[in-house]
Amino acid sequence: MPKEVISIHVGRSGSLVGVETVARMCLEHQITPDGRRMYHSSHRSGCSVFFSEQPSGPALPRSLFVDLKPTTLNEIRTGDYRSLFRPEYLVSGSMVGSAKTNNFAIGKNLGKEIIERLMDSVSKLAEDCDGLQGFNIYNASSGGTGAGLTSLVCENLGKIYKKKHVLNFSIDSNYSSPGQAINYALGLSSMRDDVHINIPLAKDAVKKLCQSQLRVKKPTGANLYRHMARVACATTASLRFSNSQVNTDLTEIRTNLIPYPSFKFILSSYGPLTPVRGSFREKFDAASITNSLFTNTSVVCNAVNGNVLGATVQYRGDFSPDDIARGRNFAQGRIKFVDWAPTGFKAGHMQQPPVNVPRDETKRLTRSAHMLSNNSAISEMFVRCADKFDKDTDRLSNSTKMSRYTGAGIELGELREAREGLADLLLDYHEVVAGDEDEEEEEDDYPRSRL
């Protein structure tokens, strides 16, 4: 019996990626935008993990959307998939459109006004499950709402649904706007114990993939969100289809990929990425597709040089067993596992091919592959964040803007702790790569909080 997963989409980016994800999952399970069956099909089996299916009624996603402003959710209320979402699962606050929330403290404080309503809706979705396994959270990790409200949501999930898994698809920025790195670090610190798997989907990485692989010159938000949804759906396919051979539930994802709770950041990649007008002469054998997984990563980093603590590859579509074996060997030969890798490598194959959604940027193909790897190269993103955090706090401490955080209830100590969290994380990754000799000496290489 499949165990259900509830998806919670927070803030504007979290919600927009959410709608794209639901649209893609509907196509994969052959469900129409109003929840009906397209036709009798085995593809629909397994969709009860993410959809609530009534024998004679529509299949509705076990999804909830929340934002402090009604603007984004109004787009969903009137969009193509509006019939799939009941009003109680679109929870919006009353902030007016022009008001700015781009601050962790404001997101968290204003979230307190709607959290009770939100958790009531979560419990309604949970009551409809026979064996809830956990939650998927989608949020912009550097947004005020995305970081602040999500941390409140996770805190509540941690209290009420203690034993359930929480997988976070965190939509990351490159911290270009002041305050984004601070929001990110505060979110990371406050969600440390309540999020068990974090899969970053970074805007700059996805933008680069759209430009270099999919020939989209100037990617819009819609292009980015569609690709993020492609990766999120590739991740959850193994939970949704009953014939999957690897990562069949959230427990297995944790077991396969996360040897220690602090190494919960998982690099995801998807291939092939072939533009709509791309050549059919391109090679689509398992080894070539597997090769593309080392560059098509959802975080800007050097995946090939990273040390890997555990990895899985899921092949989808019409591969032969021999071809899969070649793909698997290729991956194992290319991945640099840490000597003590306790989780190692697993590959699986599902017959269900990937789908294309309307306006998709990729060519429609009958096969794909998706890799999840616990790769130390992902720490490059924490280096960038720590650097931006220091620049932001240096600038803010010289101005009254710091009071935007401290005045909204964030103690200086919390900021310091958040920054220390980044430094600790970097040190942990360093030890994975270098071993733990010269620990004392190495520690000095990672700038600590300057607050």
Ligand SMILES: Nc1nc2c(ncn2[C@@H]2O[C@H](COP(=O)(O)OP(=O)(O)OP(=O)(O)O)[C@@H](O)[C@H]2O)c(=O)[nH]1
């Ligand atoms: N540079 C830039 N950043 C933006 C823009 N729009 C949004 N962002 C930032 O991108 C991140 C994601 O944005 P949203 O998805 O709107 O964030 P949110 O979760 O709704 O949170 P809020 O910041 O409260 O709106 C946040 O850090 C925003 O501050 C933009 O037009 N330019």
Ligand SMILES: [Mg+2]
């Ligand atoms: Mg917003």
